[in-house]
Amino acid sequence: MSLPLSVIPIERSEDWWQIRHxxxxxxxxxxNNDVDLLFLGDSITHSWEDTGADTWQTHYAHLKPLNLGYSGDRTEHLLWRVQNGEIEGLSPKLVILLIGTNNAGHRVExxxxxxxxVSAILAEIRSRLPETKILLLATFPRSKSPNAPMRKRVxxxxxxxxxxxxxKHIFWLDxxxxxxxxxxxxLDTVMPDYLHLxxxxxxxxxxxMANSISRLME
Incomplete structure (x- = not known):
């Protein structure tokens, strides 16, 4: 069943996005909603399914994971997904949240x-998953130079x-x-387009992240 276009966040009415949802x-x-480790984010998180698939298999496959990263998402898109069923019924031990680079990039926000x-997303997660810990990741650096406007916005x-x-409930990791x-x-060997890994x-x-994940999932 496709979603009514009127309720989908702006710029997220693409067929692939609806299908992925x-x-x-x-x-x-x-x-069976049996998820202990939940990833929320944009394309960088989405790419655990392809670019990072081997690493995912090694580090996370045994931890009952679920990847809810969507390419191109900004904070409002992820907020909509959290509010529209994607975490309903779950009770993970840990959420890993990485979001915001597209706010700095797409909209120069x-x-x-x-x-x-980000605050709105955290509040929504805390409301719906009160027993879950959240590892809030700093948005990764982007652009080649530390003096680039995009880097400074991030x-x-x-x-x-x-x-x-x-x-206590939300833990910061940069x-x-x-x-x-x-x-x-x-370097372009690290991020070929100075954004994606x-x-x-x-x-x-x-x-x-290994030590933080181990500690927070105990």
């Missing part, structure tokens, strides 16, 4: 607006979203330095 609802049901969107948003972590040179550059970087990402 329905597929993910079905996947969740197929798992202010840091305040991006942080407000950094400014991260400074605000970090304040949303209470270290692994951005893992993807940078000592001079703060993003190369395959080997999914292993870097997984290792950088």
């Amino acid at each position: 329905q597929q993910k609802l079905a996947e969740k049901q197929g798992l 202010s840091a305040e607006d991006t942080a407000a969107g 950094n400014a948003a991260n400074a605000l979203t970090q304040q949303l972590a209470d270290e 692994i951005g330095s893992e993807f940078l040179t000592d001079d703060g550059l993003v 190369a395959p080997a970087q999914y292993q870097v990402w997984a290792q950088a």
Whole structure:
């Protein structure tokens, strides 16, 4: 069943997005809602299913995971998905949330607006999954240079979203330095388009989260 266009967030009425939403609802049901580790995000998270598939299999397949990353999503798109069935019936031990880079990129949004969107998502998750811990990831660095306007917008948003972590239910983790040179550059061997991770970087990402995941899923 396709979704009524009138209720889909702007720019998210593409057929593939509707289809993925329905597929993910079905996947969740197929798992009998038995999910312990839930990933929420955009294309960087979506790509655990292809670019990062081998790493996913090694690190997460045994942890009852579900990937709810959608390419191109901004905060409002993820908020809509959370409000429209994608986490209903679940009770994961941990949610890993990475969102906001498309707010900085697609719409050149202010840091305040991006942080407000992340805050709304966190509030919705906490309301629907009160027993679940949330690992809130800093948005990964983008653009080659640390002086690039896009990088500065991401950094400014991260400074605000970090304040949303209470270290009781919502835990902050910034692994951005893992993807940078000592001079703060993003290399094209790490992010070929200075945004999306190369395959080997999914292993870097997984290792950088390993201790936090282990601790928070106890």
